[in-house]
Amino acid sequence: MFARSAAHKLASARQFSSSAARHTNVTVLGAGGGIGQPLSLLLKLDPHVKKLNLYDIRGAPGVAADVSHIDTASEVKGFEADKLEDALDGAEVIVVPAGVPRKMTRDDLFSTNASVVRDLATAAARVAPKAHLCIITNPVNSMVPIASRVYEKAGVYDPKRIFGVSMLDVVRASRFLAAIVGADPVNTPVTVVGGHSGETIVPLFSQTPASKGVTGEVYKKLVHRVQFGGDEVVQAKAGAGSATLSMAYAGARFANALFRGIAGEKGVIVPSYVRSPLFEKEGIEFFASRIELGPNGAEKIHPLGQLTAEEEEYLKACKDGLKKNIQKGFAFLE
Known part of the structure; x- marks a missing residue:
């Protein structure tokens, strides 16, 4: 009774809402990890998921067997390390939390995760080139350029269908x-732009009415906490882990928004790190901002809107960092 009740609550909540009746085939690459397992659980509860394929270099069949017992309609199947292409066959949405977990900084895991994303993107571009690719693997600022270049070299690149999942920054900011301010987070939505690490994260609190009285040092500390919230979790776990549960939740929220957009729901707008024209002339090809989701993916990229002088300063630092992160990703494939 509890499982059914919990599933129904999640299915009907704002974070995991249901709209049109279209159902989606989803593949999770890295389903056996700290993010992948709770993410797979949440995707099993999502009413838009028809088929859920779980892949990892180890443990995915066990996770699939466990998750498959949950009493929702989607079918779940696990795949061993040598069955990557089978796991990708028929995928419409691919979610990638694969890679080594973060320790203290995102740079300390770049080389390993860059190789992982390159190889997974190569397989996805070959087997399911039209699937929407959602990258959680850190550092996201560099991983999305890597995957995009892989697709480009394969001749199947569609910038509307490759996403960096920056939703955790939005969740934290709210x-x-x-x-x-003593409010319900549901009533304090915050747009977060830029990238998904440190100073590249720019929460636009000025666009949230609830933040009107948050100024001075309180404001600066709030921005810093959003930018470096990941460090807070790493330190609390004494270097033995990172933000896995909150990231899984944020990944599931973004996936649900994408499912709804694919299903034809109008007005599905969320921040995500994508190929963007907003600052392309400044050499910044990828940028997180509010995007409108639809059957073809990121169908519209919204402008940032009016910023305060403080937000402009944060944006300047963001752009400097992003440019380096993007180039680092491209350089990996040269």
């Missing part, structure tokens, strides 16, 4: 702001 939660942290709500705690300060």
Whole structure:
């Protein structure tokens, strides 16, 4: 009774809402890890998921067997390390939390995760080139350029269908702001732009009415906490782990928004790190901002809107960092 009740609550909540009746085939690459397991659980609860393929170099069949017992309609199957192409066959959405977990900084895992994303993107471009690719693997600022270049070299690149999942920054910004002003996070949505690491994360609190009284040092500390919230979790776990559960939740929220857009729901707008024209003339080809999702993916990229002088300063630092991150990703494939 509890499992059914919990599933129904998740299915009907704002974070995992249901709309049109279209159902989607989803593949999770890295389903056996700290993010992959809870993410697979949440995707099993999503009413838009028809088929859920779980892949990892180890443990995916066990995760699949476990998750498959949950009493929702989607079918679940696990795949061993040598069955990557089978796991990708028929995928419409591919979610990638694969890679080594973060320790203290995102740079310390670049080389390993860059190789992982390159190889997975190569297989996805070959087997399911039209699938929507959602990258969680850190550092996202560099991984999305890597995957995009892989698709480009394969001749199947569609920038509307490759996403860097930056939703955790949005989740944190809403939660942290709500705690300060004494509100429900549901009523304090915050747009977060830029990238998905440190100073590249720019929360636009000025566009959230609830933040009107948050100024001075309180404001600066709030921005810093959003930018470096990942460090807070790593330190709390004494270097033995990172933000896995909150990231899984954020990944599932973004996936649900994408499912709804694919199903034809109008007005599905969320921040995501994608190929963007907003600052392309400044050498920044990828940028997180509010994007409108539809059957073809990122169908519209919204402008940032009016920023405060403080947000302009944060944006400047963001762009400097992003340019380096993007070039680092491209350089890996040269």
